[in-house]
Structure formats: C-alpha cells, structure tokens
Amino acid sequence: MKKLFIDLDVCGSSENEGRCIAECAYPFHPDNDGVISLLELAAYAVICRQCESGNCINACPVEALEKDSNGILLRHTMRCVSCKSCALACPFGTIYPEAIPFGVSTCDYCVHRLGPGEDPLCVRTCKPEGAIKYVDIEPDESKNLHAVGDNLVVKAEVWKR
Ligand code: SF4
Ligand code: SF4
Ligand code: SF4
Structure with a gap:
C-alpha cells in the first residue's frame, strides 16, 4: 500500500528551514499547511528524546504540551499560543519553531x-527538494525508516539511549 514518506534529513534540515513551498489540498481550513503538521508529527514521534525532565512541557505557559501514553509529545493546538517557549527550552532542537504555528x-x-x-x-x-513522496514503502529501522501511524513513514536519524 502506498504511504506518505517524509525525509526529515532533507525537510527538517537547517538550510531548508522556513523555505517550504509545498502546497496542501486539505479542503476544510483556508490556508491549511498540512506539511507543517506532518513535520511536527514526525519530529515528536521519531526524533524527540522523550526526556523525563520535560523541559518543553515545563516551559509552556498555557499547559499545551503533554506526553501521551507512549511517551510521545502531544501539543494541544487549541491551547497553544505559538509563543515558541517550548522550542527555546528544548536542548535538542527537536521542536521546529515553524511547526508550532x-x-x-x-x-x-x-x-x-x-x-x-x-x-x-x-x-x-x-x-526541488523532493522531501515528501508517495510510495510503496515499509518501515525498516536498520535504514532509519520509521512508521508513524498507518499512513506515514519518516526517514530520520534516531537518537538511542
Ligand atoms: S497529504 Fe497531507 S499535507 Fe499533503 S496535500 Fe494531502 S492533506 Fe496536505
Ligand atoms: S509554542 Fe505553544 S506549546 Fe510551545 S510553549 Fe508556547 S504555547 Fe506552549
Ligand atoms: S525537551 Fe525536546 S527532546 Fe526533550 S521531550 Fe521536549 S521536545 Fe523532546
């Protein structure tokens, strides 16, 4: 089955930061930027260190961040005011400021x-980056290909304890 594939080594790299030109066909919100939400989903699931100290959670002034039952960061978008405090507080740079609009x-x-x-x-x-593809692909941890849900495969270096 074809899945969406996002290469965070390309999409999330610093030289591409803020330059995303990909368009989105999501029909229900005007100006929806689905790629931003994909980037956030992928980063929290795959490259976030899931720190026990939770600097990001503690830095949020409106309690918009928590971890789900699997330890994956979850941002409540209706509470978040996009102050970027969490991105500044994260020592590993895994919260992309552009992904918390x-x-x-x-x-x-x-x-x-x-x-x-x-x-x-x-x-x-x-x-021209081609960071997002729609392909027949299966997760393979040995190749840094990680499943995030049923419809998304993310390529990224994962930090290991
Ligand atoms: S796959 Fe997602 S990000 Fe891409 S166009 Fe469709 S809704 Fe938008
Ligand atoms: S950007 Fe949103 S989630 Fe992050 S600290 Fe500010 S309000 Fe909280
Ligand atoms: S501080 Fe950064 S690495 Fe740690 S849990 Fe928060 S987002 Fe993840």
Missing part, C-alpha cells in the same frame, strides 16, 4: 481524495 493545520494524508495513480498535492509541489 498559531493557526491549526491538519493532514489527512489525502485519503479518499486521490484518483488512480495520483500523488498528493504536497508531493507534487515539494520541489
């Missing part, structure tokens, strides 16, 4: 919107 963005993986052989709009417009 004031407005809520959503990615539904374009499930049910794609015609036969069609790629999501973000894949077609992520140029």
Whole structure:
C-alpha cells in the first residue's frame, strides 16, 4: 500500500528551514499547511528524546504540551499560543519553531481524495527538494525508516539511549 514518506534529513534540515513551498489540498481550513503538521508529527514521534525532565512541557505557559501514553509529545493546538517557549527550552532542537504555528493545520494524508495513480498535492509541489513522496514503502529501522501511524513513514536519524 502506498504511504506518505517524509525525509526529515532533507525537510527538517537547517538550510531548508522556513523555505517550504509545498502546497496542501486539505479542503476544510483556508490556508491549511498540512506539511507543517506532518513535520511536527514526525519530529515528536521519531526524533524527540522523550526526556523525563520535560523541559518543553515545563516551559509552556498555557499547559499545551503533554506526553501521551507512549511517551510521545502531544501539543494541544487549541491551547497553544505559538509563543515558541517550548522550542527555546528544548536542548535538542527537536521542536521546529515553524511547526508550532498559531493557526491549526491538519493532514489527512489525502485519503479518499486521490484518483488512480495520483500523488498528493504536497508531493507534487515539494520541489526541488523532493522531501515528501508517495510510495510503496515499509518501515525498516536498520535504514532509519520509521512508521508513524498507518499512513506515514519518516526517514530520520534516531537518537538511542
Ligand atoms: S497529504 Fe494531502 S492533506 Fe497531507 S499535507 Fe499533503 S496535500 Fe496536505
Ligand atoms: S509554542 Fe505553544 S506549546 Fe510551545 S510553549 Fe508556547 S504555547 Fe506552549
Ligand atoms: S525537551 Fe525536546 S527532546 Fe526533550 S521531550 Fe521536549 S521536545 Fe523532546
């Protein structure tokens, strides 16, 4: 089954920061930027160190951050005021400031919107980097390919204890 694939080594790299030009076809919010929400989802699930001290959580003035039952960071977007304090407090740079916008963005993986052989709009417009793809791919930890849910595979170096 085809899945969305995002290469954080390319998409999240510092030289590309703030330069995302990929478009999003999510129809329910005007100006929705689904790639931003993908980036956040991928970073929290794969490269966040899941620190016990939780500097990011403690730095949030509005209690918008918590960990879920698997220890993965969760941001309550309706509480978050986009102050970026959590990004400053994280010693590892795993909260990308551009991925904590004031407005809520959503990615539904374009499930049910794609015609036969069609790629999501973000894949077609992520140029020239090609950091987002829509491919037949399976997670493989030995190749730094990590499953995040059923529809997303993330490529990133993962910190190991
Ligand atoms: S898969 Fe669809 S909803 Fe998700 S970021 Fe790409 S275009 Fe937007
Ligand atoms: S950006 Fe949002 S989640 Fe982060 S500290 Fe500020 S309010 Fe909390
Ligand atoms: S401080 Fe950074 S690495 Fe630690 S849990 Fe928070 S986001 Fe993850």
